[in-house]
Amino acid sequence: MRGWLKWLGVLTTIGMLLVLLGGALVTKTESGLGCGNEWPLCHGQIIPENITIETVIELSHRVVSGGVGLLVLALSIASWRMIGHKRETKFLSVLSFFFLVLQGLIGAAAVLWGQNDFVLALHFGISLISFAAVLLLTLLIFEVDQRFDASKIVIDRRMKWHTIGVTLYSYIVVYTGALVRHTEASMVCGSWPHCGNHSFLPSNMYQWIQMGHRAAAGLIFIWILYITYIAVKHYKYQRVIYWGWIIAFGLVLLQVIAGAFIIWTNLNLYIALAHALFISCLFGLLCYFILLISRSKINNQ
Numbered sequence: 001m002r003g004w005l006k007w008l009g010v011l012t013t014i015g016m017l018l019v020l021l022g023g024a025l026v027t028k029t030e031s032g033l034g035c036g037n038e039w040p041l042c043h044g045q046i047i048p049e050n051i052t053i054e055t056v057i058e059l060s061h062r063v064v065s066g067g068v069g070l071l072v073l074a075l076s077i078a079s080w081r082m083i084g085h086k087r088e089t090k091f092l093s094v095l096s097f098f099f100l101v102l103q104g105l106i107g108a109a110a111v112l113w114g115q116n117d118f119v120l121a122l123h124f125g126i127s128l129i130s131f132a133a134v135l136l137l138t139l140l141i142f143e144v145d146q147r148f149d150a151s152k153i154v155i156d157r158r159m160k161w162h163t164i165g166v167t168l169y170s171y172i173v174v175y176t177g178a179l180v181r182h183t184e185a186s187m188v189c190g191s192w193p194h195c196g197n198h199s200f201l202p203s204n205m206y207q208w209i210q211m212g213h214r215a216a217a218g219l220i221f222i223w224i225l226y227i228t229y230i231a232v233k234h235y236k237y238q239r240v241i242y243w244g245w246i247i248a249f250g251l252v253l254l255q256v257i258a259g260a261f262i263i264w265t266n267l268n269l270y271i272a273l274a275h276a277l278f279i280s281c282l283f284g285l286l287c288y289f290i291l292l293i294s295r296s297k298i299n300n301q
Helices: 002-028 053-082 089-113 122-142 157-182 205-234 239-264 269-295
Strands: 154-156 297-299
Touching: 002 053, 002 089, 002 122, 002 157, 002 269, 053 089, 053 122, 089 122, 122 157, 122 269, 154 157, 157 205, 157 269, 205 239, 239 269
Parallel strands: 154 297
Antiparallel strands: none
């Protein structure tokens, strides 16, 4: 019976990625009102007669989110019943479904009544928490942590606090990136890494938002580079930590490169979606490190 639960976990995790990318697609193509100011109906109908590309994008996102919501609910209930003895299972089950419903409600409120850009920027981050919870649930189902025997991993306190700190900070980076999209500040700076104006400081609020995100992204790049250096130097014989941080550095490097290419290609849609994909995978990996820390031995030295 565990076999079908594994497939459910994989399918739900992929579905959550599609929800994240779908939400980013809606924002980047300005399709949020593709169904008018109506929800859950689209222009007063289940399937509207006059269909535009914006309608297709928005309606597809709603359908995928609804279907994935059912998958998350099924995964949460099944995990609770079948692997509820694992201490993290019940918490992750509630977390995954609660935040998915919350992001749906925020999306619906934005369609019906409109929302401030600073509130809408939370939408992606809330979905990201649900994705991370689903990912960790799936890993628990596959018993990845037991396969690598996390109880034998010894992590010093420096690595522990760096991991927790960079994970929390990554959420701030996610928010600043979402704020750039929702305030339509993606192209207010015509060059990279500087803003392209003659002044050292940004000249308006939108440039401050854009450059603030770049500064936040630069700091997380340096921070993860430093942690990766620690992992390579001190954790060679603990392959989960060693290779995990190498992968994390690869993801944050791809994230920075994609961010630059967004500017250089004048907001290419595929690169922008890849940008969202890389940060989603990175956040999920960082959350997995937190799970490993919670199960590992902590070296007090």
